[in-house]
Amino acid sequence: MFFRLLTLWLCWILDAVLTIEPSWSNFFIGEFVTFKCDMNEGKDTDWEYKTNKDGRELIRYSTIKEATESDSGGYSCRGRRDYFFSEWSDIITLTVSSSNRPVVTLYPNWSEIYRGETITVRCEIHGGDTEWDYEWETNSMIKAPNQNEYRIRSASSSNSGNYRCKGRMKSSQHETTEWSDSVTLTVSDNEPRPVLTVSPSWLSPGASVTLNCEVEHPSAGWSFYWYKAVPDLSEKSSSYELLPDGNGTAQDSYIIHGQTHTAGYVCRAGRGDPEYHTDHSRPKFVWSADVHSAASLTVSPDRVQHFTSDSVSLTCEGNFTEWRVRKFSEDGRLYSDCRRMTGSTCDINTSKSDTAVYWCESGSGEFSSAVNITVQNDGNGPILVSPVHPVTEGASVSLSCSLRTQKILSNVFFYHNDKLIENDPRGELKISAVSKSDEGFYKCQYSGRESAQSWMSVKGEQDQNI
Ligand SMILES: *[C@@H]1O[C@H](CO)[C@@H](O)[C@H](O)[C@H]1NC(C)=O
Ligand SMILES: *[C@@H]1O[C@H](CO)[C@@H](O)[C@H](O)[C@H]1NC(C)=O
Ligand SMILES: *[C@@H]1O[C@H](CO)[C@@H](O)[C@H](O)[C@H]1NC(C)=O
Ligand SMILES: *[C@@H]1O[C@H](CO)[C@@H](O)[C@H](O)[C@H]1NC(C)=O
Ligand SMILES: *[C@@H]1O[C@H](CO)[C@@H](O)[C@H](O)[C@H]1NC(C)=O
Numbered sequence: 001m002f003f004r005l006l007t008l009w010l011c012w013i014l015d016a017v018l019t020i021e022p023s024w025s026n027f028f029i030g031e032f033v034t035f036k037c038d039m040n041e042g043k044d045t046d047w048e049y050k051t052n053k054d055g056r057e058l059i060r061y062s063t064i065k066e067a068t069e070s071d072s073g074g075y076s077c078r079g080r081r082d083y084f085f086s087e088w089s090d091i092i093t094l095t096v097s098s099s100n101r102p103v104v105t106l107y108p109n110w111s112e113i114y115r116g117e118t119i120t121v122r123c124e125i126h127g128g129d130t131e132w133d134y135e136w137e138t139n140s141m142i143k144a145p146n147q148n149e150y151r152i153r154s155a156s157s158s159n160s161g162n163y164r165c166k167g168r169m170k171s172s173q174h175e176t177t178e179w180s181d182s183v184t185l186t187v188s189d190n191e192p193r194p195v196l197t198v199s200p201s202w203l204s205p206g207a208s209v210t211l212n213c214e215v216e217h218p219s220a221g222w223s224f225y226w227y228k229a230v231p232d233l234s235e236k237s238s239s240y241e242l243l244p245d246g247n248g249t250a251q252d253s254y255i256i257h258g259q260t261h262t263a264g265y266v267c268r269a270g271r272g273d274p275e276y277h278t279d280h281s282r283p284k285f286v287w288s289a290d291v292h293s294a295a296s297l298t299v300s301p302d303r304v305q306h307f308t309s310d311s312v313s314l315t316c317e318g319n320f321t322e323w324r325v326r327k328f329s330e331d332g333r334l335y336s337d338c339r340r341m342t343g344s345t346c347d348i349n350t351s352k353s354d355t356a357v358y359w360c361e362s363g364s365g366e367f368s369s370a371v372n373i374t375v376q377n378d379g380n381g382p383i384l385v386s387p388v389h390p391v392t393e394g395a396s397v398s399l400s401c402s403l404r405t406q407k408i409l410s411n412v413f414f415y416h417n418d419k420l421i422e423n424d425p426r427g428e429l430k431i432s433a434v435s436k437s438d439e440g441f442y443k444c445q446y447s448g449r450e451s452a453q454s455w456m457s458v459k460g461e462q463d464q465n466i
Contacts, residue, residue, distance in 0.1 A: 015039060015086070016037060016038070016039055016077055016078045016079050016086040016087065016088065016089040017037070017038045017039075017089055017090075018035065018036070018037050018038075018051070018075060018076055018077040018089040018090070018092055019035075019036045019038070019092075020033055020034060020035050020036070020075075020092060020094070021033070021034040021036065022174075023174075024172065024174060024175045025092065025093055025094055025095060026095050026097065026175060027067045027071075027094065027095065027096045027097075028067070028096070028097060028098070028099045028100065028178070029066075029067060029068060029069065029096060029097070029098055029099060030066050030067065030099075031066075031067045031096075032063065032064065032065060032066070032067075033063065033064040033067055033071075033094065034062065034063050035051055035062050035063065035075065035077070036062075037051060037077035037078075037079065037089065039079045039086060051075055051076070051077040052075070052076050052077065052078075052088065053073050053074070053075055054073045054074055067096040068096060069096050069097065069098070070096075071094065071096050072094055072095050072096045072097075073093070073094060074091040074092065074093050074094075075091065075092050075093075075094060076088045076089045076090065076091045076092070077089050099178065100125055100126060100167075100177050101177060101178045101179070101180055101181075102123050102124055102125040102165050102166060102167055102177055102180040103123075103124045103180055103181075104121065104122065104123055104124075104163050104164060104165055104180050104181070104182065104183040105121075105122045105124060105183070106119060106120070106121055106122075106183060106185060107119065107120040107122060108220075108221060108271075108272065110217065110220040110221060110271075111186070111217060111220065112186055112188055112216070112217050112220070113155050113185065113186065113187045113188070114155075114187070114188050114190070114191065114192055114276065114278075115154075115155060115156050115157070115187060115188065115189045115190075115191070116154050116155065116156075116276055117154075117155050117187075117271075117272055117276045118151070118152065118153050118154065118155070118272055118273070118274060118276070119151075119152050119155055119159075119185070120149055120150065120151045120152070121144060121149070121150040121152070121163055121183075121185060122148065122149050122150075123136070123148045123149075123165035123166075123167070123180065124148075125148075125167045125177060130167075130169055130170075130171075131169070131170040131171065132148070132167035132168060132169060132170060132177075133146065133167065133168045133169075133170055133173075134146055134147055134148045134165055134166075134167055134168075135165060135166050135167075135168060135176075136150070136163060136164070136165050137163075137164050137165070137179070137182075138161045138162060138163045138164075139161045139162055140158065140159050140160055140161030140162075140163070140185070141158035141159075141161075142158045142159050144163065148165075155187040156187055156189065157187050157188070157189045158187075159185060159187050160185055160186050160187045161184070161185060162182040162183070162184050162185075163182060163183050163184075163185060164179050164180045164181065164182035164183070165179070165180050166178065166179045166180065191278065191279050192215055192216055192269075192278045192279070193278060193279045193280075193281060193282075194213045194214060194215045194224075194267055194268060194269050194278055194279075194281045195213075195214045195281060195282075196211060196212065196213050196214075196265060196266060196267045196281040196282070196283075196284045197211070197212045197214070197284065198210075198211055198212075198265060198284040198285065198286050199212070200286070201285070201286060201287060202286070202287050202288075202289065202370075202457075203259060203260070203261075203262075203286055203287065203288045203289075203290075205260055205288075205290060205459070206258050206259075206260060207258075207259065208255055208256065208257050208258070208259070209255070209256040209259045209263075209286045210253060210254070210255050210256075211226060211253060211254045211255075211256070211265055211267065211284075212252060212253045213226075213252050213253070213254075213267035213268075213269060213281060214252065215252075215269045215278060220271070221271040221272070222252070222269040222270065222271045223248045223249060223250055223269065223270055223271065224248070224249050224250075224251070224252055224254070224267055224268075224269050225242070225246060225247060225248055225249075225267060225268050225269070225270065225277075226242070226243040226246030226249070226254045226265070226267050227240035227241060227242055227243060227246065227265065227266050227267065227268075227280070228240070228241050228243055228263055228264065228265055229263070229264030229265060229266060229283050230365045231264075231324070231361035231362065231363075231365050231366075231367070232365075233322055233323075233324055233361070233362075233363045238264060238283065240266055240280065243256070243265075248270065254267075259286060260288065260290070260293070261288050261290075261293050261367055261369075262285065262286065262287050262288045262293075262359050262367035262368065262369060262370050263285065263286055263367060264283045264284070264285045264367070265283065265284055265285070265286075266280045266281050266282070266283045266284075267280070267281045268280045268281060282334070283334060285328060285357075285359075285370075287357055287359065287369075287370035288369055288370065289369055289370060289371070289389060289390045289457055289459075290369050290390070290459070291369050291389050291390075293368065293369050294318050294319070294366055295316065295317065295318030295320065295360060295362055295366045295367065295368035295369070296316075296317050296318065296360075296368050296369040297314060297315070297316055297317070297325075297358060297359055297360050297368045297369055297370065297371055298314075298315045298317060298388075299312065299313070299314055299315075299358075299371055299373065299388045300312070300313045300315065302387065302388055303383075303384075303385045303386060303387070303388060304371075304372055304373060304374055304384070304386050304387070304388055304454040304455075305374045305375075305376055305383035305384050305385070305386070305451065305452060305454055306350050306354075306373065306374070306375050306376065306383065307350070307375070307376050307379075307383060307404050308350055308351055308352060308375055308376065308379065309349055309350060309351070310349070310350045310375075311347060311348075311349055311350075312347070312348050312349075312350055312354075312373070313345050313346070313347050313348075314338075314345065314346045314347075314348070314358055314360075315344055315345045315346075316344040316345075316346075316360035316362070316368060317344070317368075318360075318362065318366065318368065320362035320363060320364060320366060321363065322362060322363030322364075323341075323344045323360050323361070323362055323363070324336055324337075324338065324341070324360070324361050325338045325341065325346040325358060325359075325360055326358065326359055326360070326361055327354075327356045327357070327358050328356055328357045329353065329355070329356040330355055330356065335356075344360075350373075350375045351375065352375050352377060353375075354373060354375045355373065355374050355375045356372075356373060357370050357371070357372055357373075358370065358371050358373055359371070369389075371388045371389070372388070372454065372455065373388075374452050374454055376451070376452060377452070378449065379404070380403075380404075380449070381449040381450065381451060382401045382402060382403055382408060382412075382444055382445075382446045382449060382450075382451045383401070383402055383451050383452070384399060384400075384401060384442055384443055384444045384451040384452070384453070384454055385399060385400045385401065385402050385407075386399050386442055386454050386456050387456065390457040390458060390459040391434045391438075391456060391457070391458050391459070392434070392458075392459055392460075392461060393434055393435060393436060393458055393459065393460050393461050394433050394434065394435075394461060395433070395434055396430065396431060396432045396433065396434070397430075397431050397434055397438075397456075398428050398429065398430045398431070399414060399428065399429040399431075399442055399444070399456075400412075400427060400428045400429070400444075401414075401427075401444035401445075401446050401451060403446075407427075408427060408446050409427040410426065410427050411446060411447070412426065412427055412428075412444050412445070412446050413444065413445040413446075414429040414442060414443070414444050414445075415442065415443045415444070415445070415453070416438070416440055416441070416442055417440045417441050418441070418453075429442075434458055435458070436458050436460070438456070438458055439455075439456060439457055439458040440455070440456065441453040441454065441455055441456075442454060442455075442456055
């Protein structure tokens, strides 16, 4: 009987228990750990406790306020009352490691995503071979499933939002990582439409033409597709034909060598896998003024400038039966309907909005030469009378100035590129043998009023047959 009591007493003495809070063993730098040493399940209060780390130091540990890696190690404790010591408790091993806060990444990581693109939001934990379950938190309208990877096959603005994730150990569900920083996914419901620029706008015969295709956020992984426009009179628009080697280029520019005729181009861009395509750009043109091309456009009366409400006829010439007249206005808009088309002639009663570049397109896909037409703004002011088509070197040309009511016969000043040509005012500016240096902008001035200025282009004799 006595022996039995002694055994119980001894057991009671030996029973020191170390616990920590939180009750797991992997901590991250900076976390707070509480140690608790108990005898007799906390019923005895007059024990003094000591905690031992790695069997060496005797320290009075009760908390670690901000864990560091050097706090890693085995901990045990024992109690002392008077001259009695309990045995050391079982050892608890604590691991303090650098933070394994996960990282959210977007693949691809373009700053703006468009509706319909494919994107993957990923939660990456660098936690060795630990297996994790994943949790997402997001303010997007569509929630991410609890997996490490959220693949959005066709994004929409409902996927926009901030995303953050954390991992939860598969083996020990109460052990989690911290939340990752949040990453913003922005899905735009706009369809991106690239903007094409064509340079130069007006061709010198045989020159190179450079196309540039610009998408917003140009660095973001686009490749480019290049097309020429093929007029299709049965539709309002045109159809597009891929240019040679134009099926996906890394560069956002494309060069056409030796272009001789008026032509239209469009581009579009694509990126990703599966590839997402933007809309086609609006068509842009390079214009040739060369009347010797298979198709040309003549203007009657034959001058660049016209008064408002003038009757002007635009006639398409060439061996084709079907035509449409196109117009590219100053504000960059393309029109294809002529209000009154009789055969191959379009009659217009001019208004200010008719200031534009005009050309013809045939039913079989030909572009004609192009002309500038300027409709005068100032109803009482003069217009410059200058040729619509380029003048050949060596030929003679005569510029004049006209009011709505009559041609002006005296007291006219002419300007070439804003420089007054002659001090001797007269009715006409006659150039008996035109040279390249006569090319440029001309305007006239009469009675304190100026006409608009118009370009007179001069072509070399050798260019005639191109
Ligand atoms: C996308 O990732 C690349 C490296 O993979 C990096 O250089 C670039 O800055 C990132 N872009 C954005 C918008 O995060
Ligand atoms: C353009 O390239 C894609 C593959 O990148 C191909 O599927 C397509 O048929 C090509 N189009 C033309 C007209 O060559
Ligand atoms: C039309 O005007 C532009 C300048 O506004 C000029 O560069 C171009 O050569 C002109 N075209 C013709 C056919 O005169
Ligand atoms: C042109 O239109 C204006 C009004 O828009 C009209 O007053 C004028 O008579 C028209 N001229 C011709 C030749 O049709
Ligand atoms: C016009 O086209 C027809 C058929 O395409 C051809 O037979 C004829 O020779 C052409 N005429 C001229 C002047 O080019």
